[in-house]
Amino acid sequence: MTNLKSTTNNVINESANKKELCLQLSNIAKVFRTQDMETHALRNVDLTIYKGDFVSISGPSGCGKSSLLAIMGLLDSPTSGSYHIVGKDVSQLDVDMRAEIRNKSIGFIFQSFNLIDELSVFENIALVLRYREVDKGSKELTESEIEQAVHNALAQVDMGHRAGHKPNQLSGGQQQRIAIARALVGKPAILLVDEPTGNLDSKNGDAVMALLKSLNKAGTTICMVTHDTRYAEFADTQMHLLDGEMITEPVLMIGKAS
Numbered sequence: 189m190t191n192l193k194s195t196t197n198n199v200i201n202e203s204a205n206k207k208e209l210c211l212q213l214s215n216i217a218k219v220f221r222t223q224d225m226e227t228h229a230l231r232n233v234d235l236t237i238y239k240g241d242f243v244s245i246s247g248p249s250g251c252g253k254s255s256l257l258a259i260m261g262l263l264d265s266p267t268s269g270s271y272h273i274v275g276k277d278v279s280q281l282d283v284d285m286r287a288e289i290r291n292k293s294i295g296f297i298f299q300s301f302n303l304i305d306e307l308s309v310f311e312n313i314a315l316v317l318r319y320r321e322v323d324k325g326s327k328e329l330t331e332s333e334i335e336q337a338v339h340n341a342l343a344q345v346d347m348g349h350r351a352g353h354k355p356n357q358l359s360g361g362q363q364q365r366i367a368i369a370r371a372l373v374g375k376p377a378i379l380l381v382d383e384p385t386g387n388l389d390s391k392n393g394d395a396v397m398a399l400l401k402s403l404n405k406a407g408t409t410i411c412m413v414t415h416d417t418r419y420a421e422f423a424d425t426q427m428h429l430l431d432g433e434m435i436t437e438p439v440l441m442i443g444k445a446s
């Protein structure tokens with residue numbers, strides 16, 4: 189009984205007083221309207237993530253995982269419900285404000301790496317800092333500060349020796365490590381990860397998951413979407429979506445072949 193419960197969002201709530209709030213979604217719904225039909229991609233979704241958590245969200249194709257991650261990453265807005273990032277209400281912001289908060293607070297990791305092949309590994313990561321809007325009252329980063337930050341991020345993923353390579357000179361697993369360094373370089377409040385192993389063979393997939401696990405142990409907050417229950421088990425809290433709704437007793441699904 190306690191085992192079942194330990195994988196639900198309830199337990200995150202129970203430990204609330206010890207932890208600092210990172211993301212909080214309440215009663216989120218998403219309806220896509222096309223000419224002749226409505227798709228209810230998400231309904232009644234409540235999700236609270238605290239600093240230092242490692243949360244996975246899994247479920248079958250079409251259950252709403254990417255729709256939820258897009259809302260969490262401020263790439264899309266919910267049809268209804270409220271959303272707070274580090275205590276700030278971000279449900280009703282305009283496009284510019286959303287972009288600003290996204291750039292500052294959220295690191296994305298995608299299935300398809302999304303690196304720019306013409307740029308070196310170093311420049312792919314530095315780009316995040318060069319194009320970041322500077323807050324009022326704070327200074328733009330100097331070139332040597334950017335260099336330091338990029339080298340720190342590369343060291344975190346153990347890829348410092350490949351700073352001068354182009355992405356297409358690296359293996360898939362190495363490219364994903366660079367994409368993770370790029371997501372980390374701006375010191376986001378949370379890493380949002382969409383199917384990070386989808387383009388990798390199992391050896392590289394396992395290595396990327398081990399890296400995410402070690403980053404989390406070192407303090408990075410992670411929310412990962414995956415349809416692969418094997419990888420969902422790397423997370424401390426496993427949430428499951430089915431037909432747009434969170435299932436609260438998900439552990440029975442884990443490990444079962446579908």
Ligand SMILES: Nc1ncnc2c1ncn2[C@@H]1O[C@H](COP(=O)(O)OP(=O)(O)OP(=O)(O)O)[C@@H](O)[C@H]1O
Binds near residue numbers: 221229250
């Ligand atoms: N822009 C859109 N317009 C209309 N319907 C959409 C749109 N985006 C997603 N949907 C629908 O919303 C539902 C959820 O889609 P979503 O992409 O979130 O699923 P998913 O869980 O990420 O699936 P997968 O594992 O295949 O990536 C699906 O029924 C999909 O067809």
Ligand SMILES: [Mg+2]
Binds near residue numbers: 253254255
């Ligand atoms: Mg998806």
